[in-house]
Amino acid sequence: MSRGHAALLPVAVLLAGAALAGTPPPAAVFEWFEYSGHDDVFDEPLADAGYRNPIVAGFFPDPSITRRGDDWYMVHSSFAYTPGLPVLHSRNLVDWRLVGHALTREQQVRLTGLGVSRGIFAPTIRYHDGLFWLVTTAVDAGGNFLLTAADPAGPWSEAAWLPEIDGIDPDLFFDDDGRAWIAHNGPPEGAPRYDGHRAIWLWEFDAEARRVVPGSGRVIVDAGTNPAARPIWIEAPHLYKENGWYYLLCAEGGTGYDHSAVVFRARRLDEPFVPYAGNPILTQRNLDPARPAPVTSAGHADLVRTPEGEWWAVFLATRPYERIYYNTGRETFLLPVRWQDGWPVILDAGLPVPWQTPRPYPDRRETVTAPLTGNFTWRDEFAAGTLDLHWSMLRGFDRDWFTLAGGTLVMRPKAEPMSTLEQPAYLGRRQQHLAWRATTALRLPAGTGMSAGLVAFQNETHHYYLGVRRRQAGGYTLFLEQASGSLPQTIRSIALEGQPGERIVLGMSGDAGRIGFDWQLGDREPESLAEGLDAKLLSTEVAGGFVGTTVGPHARLEPWQAAGGRPGGRYRRSR
Numbered sequence: 001m002s003r004g005h006a007a008l009l010p011v012a013v014l015l016a017g018a019a020l021a022g023t024p025p026p027a028a029v030f031e032w033f034e035y036s037g038h039d040d041v042f043d044e045p046l047a048d049a050g051y052r053n054p055i056v057a058g059f060f061p062d063p064s065i066t067r068r069g070d071d072w073y074m075v076h077s078s079f080a081y082t083p084g085l086p087v088l089h090s091r092n093l094v095d096w097r098l099v100g101h102a103l104t105r106e107q108q109v110r111l112t113g114l115g116v117s118r119g120i121f122a123p124t125i126r127y128h129d130g131l132f133w134l135v136t137t138a139v140d141a142g143g144n145f146l147l148t149a150a151d152p153a154g155p156w157s158e159a160a161w162l163p164e165i166d167g168i169d170p171d172l173f174f175d176d177d178g179r180a181w182i183a184h185n186g187p188p189e190g191a192p193r194y195d196g197h198r199a200i201w202l203w204e205f206d207a208e209a210r211r212v213v214p215g216s217g218r219v220i221v222d223a224g225t226n227p228a229a230r231p232i233w234i235e236a237p238h239l240y241k242e243n244g245w246y247y248l249l250c251a252e253g254g255t256g257y258d259h260s261a262v263v264f265r266a267r268r269l270d271e272p273f274v275p276y277a278g279n280p281i282l283t284q285r286n287l288d289p290a291r292p293a294p295v296t297s298a299g300h301a302d303l304v305r306t307p308e309g310e311w312w313a314v315f316l317a318t319r320p321y322e323r324i325y326y327n328t329g330r331e332t333f334l335l336p337v338r339w340q341d342g343w344p345v346i347l348d349a350g351l352p353v354p355w356q357t358p359r360p361y362p363d364r365r366e367t368v369t370a371p372l373t374g375n376f377t378w379r380d381e382f383a384a385g386t387l388d389l390h391w392s393m394l395r396g397f398d399r400d401w402f403t404l405a406g407g408t409l410v411m412r413p414k415a416e417p418m419s420t421l422e423q424p425a426y427l428g429r430r431q432q433h434l435a436w437r438a439t440t441a442l443r444l445p446a447g448t449g450m451s452a453g454l455v456a457f458q459n460e461t462h463h464y465y466l467g468v469r470r471r472q473a474g475g476y477t478l479f480l481e482q483a484s485g486s487l488p489q490t491i492r493s494i495a496l497e498g499q500p501g502e503r504i505v506l507g508m509s510g511d512a513g514r515i516g517f518d519w520q521l522g523d524r525e526p527e528s529l530a531e532g533l534d535a536k537l538l539s540t541e542v543a544g545g546f547v548g549t550t551v552g553p554h555a556r557l558e559p560w561q562a563a564g565g566r567p568g569g570r571y572r573r574s575r
Contacts (some may be wrong), residue, residue, distance in 0.1 A: 028425075028452030028555035030409040031441040031503065035551065036377040037433025041293050041319075041355055043375065049362040051094040051334070053295075053355055054317070057373045058432030059329030059548030060086065062122040062236070063314040065304045066132070072304065073125060073152045074314060075102065075134060076332070079547055080111050080119040081392040081428070085136065087125075087152050088372070093304075093312055093334060094359055095366040096373075098389045100153035102134055104397065108147070108159045109138050111395045113421050116459045117545030119395075122169040122236055122300070125152070128207075129174075135182065137168040144170050144184070146210055160210035164217065167201060173239035180205040181269065182212055183248070185235035189219055196232025197223055200250060202269065224252045225262050225275040234262075236300045247344065248273050251300040255330070255546065258285045259299035261315060263344060282315060282335075282346040284353060289323045295353040296320055297330065301346060303337060311337035312360060313346045317353055318540075321434055321512035325539040327458070328431055329548020336360070375433070382409045390430075392550060396423030413450040413555035419460045419487050428457055428550030431510070431538075438551040439507040446500040448472050451479075452555040454506045456515065461485055462543035466506050466517045466529070468496070469558060478504075480517055480530055484537045492530050496521060508551065510535050 046052055056063070062077040072093055078084040084103030088096045103109055103120065111119045123136035134147045134156065144167075145159040162170070167186030174180050181204055188199040200221035204213040224231030236251035248264040260283035264273035284298045301315035316330040333353060338345045347353065370378060370390060380388050382404050393399075401412045402425070414425040429438075440454050445468070453467030465481040465488065480492040498504065498521050505520040515535035520526040536542050538549045 026445055026447045028411045028413060028445060029443040030553050032379060032381050033440045033553060034379040035429055035438045037436040038375045039433045039435055046356060049358050050356045051359045052373060053333045053353065054331040054373055055094055055334045056096055056332035058331060058430035060332050061316045061330035062300050063316060063332040064124045064302045065314050066125045066127045067304055068127045075123045075125045077122055078120045080114045080116045080395050082111065082395060082397050084120045085123055091366060092361040092364040095368050097368050102147050102156040104154060106397045109141055111141055114140055114395060115421065117547055124171045126172050133172050135170040135172045137170060139168065162212055164212050164214065169236045171238045180207045181239065183237040183239055188222055194230050198234050200234055200237045220273050221264060225279045238302050240303060249301060249303060257296055259297045261299050261301040261346060276343045281344060286350065287352055294320060298353055311344060313337050325513055325536050325541045327535060327538045327549045381407060383407050391427045394423055394426060398423060401425050409553065411553060411555040413557050415557045417556050418455055418457055418463050418465060419483060425556060426455060426552060426554045428552040431549040431551055435511045437509045439505055440553055441503050441505050444468065444476055444498045444500055444502045444504055445470055450555065450557055454508060455554040456508055456538060456549055456551045458538040458543040458549050459545055462537045465554060466508065468504060478519055
């Protein structure tokens with residue numbers, strides 16, 4: 001990972017009049033939330049011994065994988081979402097479940113004030129000597145750091161910061177001679193020769209002291225596989241050792257359509273790394289972009305060896321619509337690795353990433369109650385005493401603004417809207433399909449000065465909010481806000497004559513680049529509020545950044561009331 005967009009300035013939001021008077025408005029009460037997805041590619045019949053790509057759909061980018069015995073564990077970038085660094089587990093490399101997060105408390109890292117695509121970039125997870133090791137970067141939030149855990153589901157240690165490292169995408173490699181090394185993306189020695197000119201650095205790592213060895217850093221790859229061709233964004237290094245060779249796997253070409261995986265090797269770590277003549281060993285950049293159901297932007301891979309000696313690769317790629325748009329973020333795919341003339345090859349040049357391929361363990365299958373791929377329906381009745389692992393928050397680790405009580409999610413509205421760089425009262429679940437629907441049941445609030453509803457969020461300036469608020473004169477207003485490259489604006493608004501505590505079901509339905517919004521009050525017939533609106537604003541191509549869309553419940557204090565304005569106005573941003 002690299003490159004960023006300038007972060008927005010924090011939002012100063014005025015509290016509603018009731019809150020300023022010392023009487024906080026009532027909380028928002030959600031009875032349930034449901035997400036369902038139905039993509040055509042997942043409807044294709046699956047061979048008995050096959051598996052389906054992506055193995056993890058939706059916003060789970062930059063995969064890194066390790067093995068302990070017959071168990072595999074994988075981690076992903078989380079940027080400004082909390083808890084951070086999701087940890088997945090599988091016993092067959094295909095059926096994955098979310099088991100925890102490595103970043104669960106603010107003592108480890110502070111993400112307040114960051115745009116959603118800053119924060120935690122490109123982790124590496126490794127198992128060594130009875131311990132799990134995880135190294136990653138907090139962009140604009142402290143730099144590179146290390147975590148350890150006996151159980152990958154957590155808890156993980158406090159952060160051991162690595163201030164000597166100037167760069168991102170750190171890798172941790174334990175050699176068979178007892179020494180350890182950290183490789184990472186960083187600036188080249190001297191001035192960059194062109195935009196995107198980067199280098200791969202290598203440092204010796206003192207595992208006992210949890211620090212790099214001072215003065216040991218040096219460049220092992222400058223610019224990329226062919227410096228004369230001015231390659232861009234050499235990054236995401238991972239070191240391996242096989243048959244007496246050290247192999248360095250990297251990403252090259254940027255995170256978009258030209259993304260790829262390339263490999264180098266050396267006999268010794270103090271010798272030059274030589275690129276493979278057949279690079280890249282994974283890319284989709286030379287295929288026809290108009291092909292049906294394309295997979296694009298493949299790269300940023302990590303390799304793992306099975307107990308039987310076979311090698312497999314996990315890597316990121318995207319599933320776009322209309323060639324270039326994707327709202328689901330960068331997803332995780334799996335392919336076998338073939339060794340050819342002493343080099344690992346993930347996919348031959350000119351071949352598309354297959355939607356299906358033979359399973360590594362056809363007789364070892366798992367039933368996952370909360371699937372991470374395929375077509376499924378996921379529902380949270382809020383009946384558990386703890387928040388489901390599939391929910392994410394933004395930037396903060398504070399949870400005192402919501403409770404799970406009596407089979408409901410009780411959310412205290414906060415002053416921060418979705419356009420803020422602080423922590424809004426928002427719980428988001430990843431959009432994992434091109435065709436999807438999300439619904440939630442909300443009780444109409446009893447007091448004024450607040451709103452609550454359902455959000456589809458890509459970033460601070462690209463999102464939708466379908467909400468309801470009680471009018472001071474009585475009755476309710478159902479409204480739809482759209483942020484499309486700027487602060488949110490109300491684009492639909494109707495009056496409702498419900499009663500406090502009455503149930504209203506709010507819904508969103510997405511289909512590639514279009515999205516619709518609907519509602520149902522009590523036992524009345526469902527009604528549409530808007531159909532066929534622009535969902536491309538929720539895509540990475542339009543919104544920029546590195547994340548995918550999330551959807552979920554939101555509650556906020558209404559700033560217009562205290563400001564003496566009216567509903568539907570813009571949010572003001574202070575410098």
